[in-house]
Amino acid sequence: MSTPDLSVEQLDKRFADHVAVDRLSFAVERGSFFSILGPSGCGKTTLLRMIAGFTLPDSGDIRIGGRSMREVAPNRRPVNMVFQHLALFPMMSVGENVGFGLARRGVNKAERARRAAAMLERVGLAGAASKRVEELSGGQRQRVAIARSLVLEPTLLLLDEPLGALDLKLREHMKIELKQLQAAFGTTFVYITHDQSEALVLSDHVAVMNRGHFEQVGTPQQLYYEPATAFVAGFVGANNRIPGRAERVDGELVELHTAQGWSVRARRSGSVSAGDPVAAFVRPEVASIELEAAQLPPQMARYAGEVQSLLFDGANSAVLIVEQQTRFEFRVALPQTGRLADLKPGAQVFFGFDPQRAICFTAGSVHV
Amino acid sequence: MIASLPRPAWLRAATALYLGAFLLFLFVPLTVVAVFAFNNAPYPAPPWHGFTLDWFLGNPAAGRVGLFRDAELLGSIWTSVVVASWVTALSVLVGTANAFLMERCRFPGKQLLSVLMLVPLVIPGVILGISILAFCSRLAELADSLWGLDLDFLRPGLVLVVLGQFSFVATIATLMISARLKRFDRTLEEAALNLGASQAAVLRTITFPYLRPALIGSAAISFLMSFENFNTTLMLVGEDAPLTVLMYGRMREGASPVLNAVSLFLMLASALLALALMRTGRRGAERTAATAADAA
Amino acid sequence: MMLAVLLTPALLWLFALIILPHVQLALLSFRERIAPHTYAASLMQYRTFFSEPLYWGVFVRTAIMSALATALTLLVAFPVAWIIAKVARGRASSLLFVLCLIPFWVSETVRALGWLILLRESGVLPTLLVRLGITAVPVELLYHNATILVGLVYTSLLFMVVPLVSSLESLDNSLIEAAYNLGAKGPAILRQIVIPHAAPGITSGCIVVFMLTLGNYLTPNLLGGKNSQWFTELIYTQFIVRFNWEQGAAFGFLLLALSTGMVALGLRVSGQRFVDVMRRA
Numbered sequence: 001m002s003t004p005d006l007s008v009e010q011l012d013k014r015f016a017d018h019v020a021v022d023r024l025s026f027a028v029e030r031g032s033f034f035s036i037l038g039p040s041g042c043g044k045t046t047l048l049r050m051i052a053g054f055t056l057p058d059s060g061d062i063r064i065g066g067r068s069m070r071e072v073a074p075n076r077r078p079v080n081m082v083f084q085h086l087a088l089f090p091m092m093s094v095g096e097n098v099g100f101g102l103a104r105r106g107v108n109k110a111e112r113a114r115r116a117a118a119m120l121e122r123v124g125l126a127g128a129a130s131k132r133v134e135e136l137s138g139g140q141r142q143r144v145a146i147a148r149s150l151v152l153e154p155t156l157l158l159l160d161e162p163l164g165a166l167d168l169k170l171r172e173h174m175k176i177e178l179k180q181l182q183a184a185f186g187t188t189f190v191y192i193t194h195d196q197s198e199a200l201v202l203s204d205h206v207a208v209m210n211r212g213h214f215e216q217v218g219t220p221q222q223l224y225y226e227p228a229t230a231f232v233a234g235f236v237g238a239n240n241r242i243p244g245r246a247e248r249v250d251g252e253l254v255e256l257h258t259a260q261g262w263s264v265r266a267r268r269s270g271s272v273s274a275g276d277p278v279a280a281f282v283r284p285e286v287a288s289i290e291l292e293a294a295q296l297p298p299q300m301a302r303y304a305g306e307v308q309s310l311l312f313d314g315a316n317s318a319v320l321i322v323e324q325q326t327r328f329e330f331r332v333a334l335p336q337t338g339r340l341a342d343l344k345p346g347a348q349v350f351f352g353f354d355p356q357r358a359i360c361f362t363a364g365s366v367h368v
Numbered sequence: 369m370i371a372s373l374p375r376p377a378w379l380r381a382a383t384a385l386y387l388g389a390f391l392l393f394l395f396v397p398l399t400v401v402a403v404f405a406f407n408n409a410p411y412p413a414p415p416w417h418g419f420t421l422d423w424f425l426g427n428p429a430a431g432r433v434g435l436f437r438d439a440e441l442l443g444s445i446w447t448s449v450v451v452a453s454w455v456t457a458l459s460v461l462v463g464t465a466n467a468f469l470m471e472r473c474r475f476p477g478k479q480l481l482s483v484l485m486l487v488p489l490v491i492p493g494v495i496l497g498i499s500i501l502a503f504c505s506r507l508a509e510l511a512d513s514l515w516g517l518d519l520d521f522l523r524p525g526l527v528l529v530v531l532g533q534f535s536f537v538a539t540i541a542t543l544m545i546s547a548r549l550k551r552f553d554r555t556l557e558e559a560a561l562n563l564g565a566s567q568a569a570v571l572r573t574i575t576f577p578y579l580r581p582a583l584i585g586s587a588a589i590s591f592l593m594s595f596e597n598f599n600t601t602l603m604l605v606g607e608d609a610p611l612t613v614l615m616y617g618r619m620r621e622g623a624s625p626v627l628n629a630v631s632l633f634l635m636l637a638s639a640l641l642a643l644a645l646m647r648t649g650r651r652g653a654e655r656t657a658a659t660a661a662d663a664a
Numbered sequence: 665m666m667l668a669v670l671l672t673p674a675l676l677w678l679f680a681l682i683i684l685p686h687v688q689l690a691l692l693s694f695r696e697r698i699a700p701h702t703y704a705a706s707l708m709q710y711r712t713f714f715s716e717p718l719y720w721g722v723f724v725r726t727a728i729m730s731a732l733a734t735a736l737t738l739l740v741a742f743p744v745a746w747i748i749a750k751v752a753r754g755r756a757s758s759l760l761f762v763l764c765l766i767p768f769w770v771s772e773t774v775r776a777l778g779w780l781i782l783l784r785e786s787g788v789l790p791t792l793l794v795r796l797g798i799t800a801v802p803v804e805l806l807y808h809n810a811t812i813l814v815g816l817v818y819t820s821l822l823f824m825v826v827p828l829v830s831s832l833e834s835l836d837n838s839l840i841e842a843a844y845n846l847g848a849k850g851p852a853i854l855r856q857i858v859i860p861h862a863a864p865g866i867t868s869g870c871i872v873v874f875m876l877t878l879g880n881y882l883t884p885n886l887l888g889g890k891n892s893q894w895f896t897e898l899i900y901t902q903f904i905v906r907f908n909w910e911q912g913a914a915f916g917f918l919l920l921a922l923s924t925g926m927v928a929l930g931l932r933v934s935g936q937r938f939v940d941v942m943r944r945a
Binding site for chain 1 (some may be wrong): 553555556558559560561562563564565566569573574577578
């Protein structure tokens with residue numbers, strides 16, 4: 001395996017009142033799209049700023065292309081960054097923005113203009129060089145910010161939630177465009193976001209970050225289907241979280257009782273002993289809903305409930321059900337066929353899920 | 369009442385009447401100054417004796433000294449320009465340093481310093497003048513008695529006038545430049561660094577271009593404040609009188625229409641300056657101009 | 665390093681031109697000459713001020729006239745500020761605002777010249793009054809207290825209009841519409857909504873205008889002539905004409921005390937911070 005483009009070793013950063021990055025180590029393969037996903041305040045921005053050189057780590061090292069960045073000033077690192085609000089220079093034209101880094105390297109004016117124009121063409125903005133930044137749409141500005149960085153052919157491109165400021169429709173579109181750009185250029189992208197859908201759609205690998213450390217690093221599929229911690233299970237994708245106490249552990253399966261006395265079974269992840277505080281996670285699409293208990297698949301535990309509300313959202317439609325005995329709120333995906341779409345609040349239904357597809361963690365580290 | 373609410377007819381009429389009277393009040397004094405610059409009479413007073421350009425072009429032989437032949441007036445305009453240029457250069461320079469100091473640095477006593485910087489604006493100009501006069505005379509005395517030095521520039525004269533005006537114009541420049549620097553998005557500097565710019569290149573290509581409107585605006589305001597200053601100048605002036613002091617002296621002797629002529633030029637120059645400023649910054653600059661004039 | 669480079673000009677400026685000169689002025693005011701080149705610490709300069717009715721008379725008169733001029737300026741400026749901020753729209757509002765600014769881009773000397781030409785006995789207004797048959801002979805309109813007030817209001821308008829406009833512009837129109845909708849009439853809206861909202865702007869304007877008026881020299885001197893009796897004139901006389909710097913310094917400090925006292929009072933009454941008021945102004 002070749003040297004990773006980015007490797008972070010035992011990186012540590014503490015501020016007066018909290019730990020921002022907690023002895024973190026990881027590596028990013030050459031040419032991959034790597035996302036760091038976490039809630040605000042998890043330390044991902046500090047991490048990114050340390051890679052760019054704007055914040056100095058307390059200890060540990062960052063290697064880019066195999067070279068230690070310990071003594072390297074931010075303006076000499078082979079890293080470029082797309083800023084959260086893009087930070088395009090308002091006093092310059094689009095072409096001057098793209099040529100800015102080249103000018104700093106002493107590239108002459110004609111060559112700068114040629115390379116800026118070529119780069120703008122590659123990002124689909126041919127002929128925009130003489131425009132002013134304010135004349136561009138949000139998506140176009142995004143592309144200028146990326147072009148401005150990529151024209152310098154960095155080893156690593158850092159992206160700090162660049163889609164955050166865009167409206168929903170444009171964000172969806174830019175996700176696809178970013179992925180295509182990365183594939184076309186082959187540059188290693190390190191992308192930070194708090195939006196799990198961005199991370200899942202874009203990335204080859206995603207690290208889920210929480211309180212200064214990585215909870216899990218894996219492919220989007222691994223994160224979704226095999227969450228390693230309760231935090232990941234709660235943070236990535238929609239999930240029903242059922243907190244309670246482990247009554248019995250039977251091999252892989254844990255029987256959990258909620259405080260109100262609802263009893264469910266789920267597969268354990270990691271060690272769980274009887275009496276532990278635990279939480280089970282059940283994805284809405286893993287659960288099923290029927291009008292008759294007998295219609296539910298036989299391997300499922302079955303529960304009676306009452307429809308509280310119907311959450312229509314196209315393909316993501318779901319029903320919010322309250323379990324009959326304990327009034328526990330539980331979310332079940334509606335069948336894609338449109339069957340049951342006419343359920344009314346108050347309707348008596350049955351729901352259930354396969355305990356093998358529900359995951360149970362000890363609750364020591366559950367903070368969602 | 370506001371535009372979106374019904375206004376009775378009498379209120380509309382009263383508003384119009386008031387506005388008319390107000391504008392008359394504002395512009396009549398300036399208009400008469402301009403008009404009597406062209407009156408063919410030795411005093412700027414009615415009645416109208418016909419149109420003449422004597423007060424601009426007249427030569428001493430004909431008994432009327434026009435503005436362009438009045439060496440004393442022209443000299444005082446030049447004195448004012450020289451003084452204002454120095455005050456402008458000093459104020460913008462110090463104002464810029466102060467802006468970076470207050471917006472970018474942290475040090476003990478910063479709060480106190482920020483208050484101190486505003487103080488020159490609340491000291492009456494006359495007092496600024498006499499305090500600097502007294503202090504500089506004391507310095508000159510000390511230099512004389514301790515080292516036998518004759519520091520002439522510490523005596524009333526243009527150096528003191530420049531220092532006196534600068535002492536409060538610097539506050540205005542500081543406020544104007546700080547206000548813009550405060551709104552600067554520092555990620556632009558980080559972005560430039562990230563693209564490989566050195567600290568000096570960041571200042572040259574990003575920060576100063578951004579500050580430019582404030583630098584130009586504060587320079588214009590500083591020049592104007594200096595050119596028009598009277599109170600502080602009066603206390604510090606020596607033999608070379610700047611324009612305002614000379615005009616004041618002549619007005620006390622009894623005004624001649626040549627003062628109207630020079631006033632007309634001042635109005636035109638101010639109007640041009642104002643127009644140029646507004647063109648660069650539209651409503652923003654107009655506000656800063658108003659603010660700065662206000663602060664003074 | 666960077667800090668030192670930036671701190672030096674600021675400290676030089678404030679110490680050499682503001683702080684030390686005022687210390688020197690204070691020292692001057694607290695001494696008296698007992699023989700040529702011999703001085704002793706003394707309160708005589710201040711004692712003279714209080715024992716000489718002419719001096720404190722002028723002092724009190726200057727303070728009262730300045731307060732009057734401030735109040736008049738507020739009265740004249742408020743409607744215009746209101747029209748600019750709330751009644752006129754778009755270009756008309758901008759134009760009116762610029763029109764208000766223009767006279768203040770011109771030197772105070774020029775403005776005073778305008779009033780001289782207008783008001784003196786042989787001037788435009790007295791001549792006009794005779795023509796219209798209102799007065800039989802030209803009357804002298806200069807050298808009255810009212811003349812001085814007119815000149816001071818004229819000179820101070822801008823400093824009142826600008827803070828008023830900015831504080832009125834920040835008043836949300838829907839508040840006024842809501843009050844109207846709830847049945848309030850003009851005066852009630854003015855008293856309960858507009859004035860409380862504009863209070864910071866009113867205070868800023870009044871403080872600045874009072875300060876500038878108190879320290880004015882040119883306008884009272886030219887429009888008031890021998891009758892002007894403005895305190896800054898006393899300072900000028902002591903310093904420049906009589907060369908009695910000790911007395912002049914004491915007068916200077918008294919004026920500074922009055923000015924600072926009124927600023928402090930204004931801030932106290934309106935509960936604002938000095939820094940905020942100055943920033944707004």
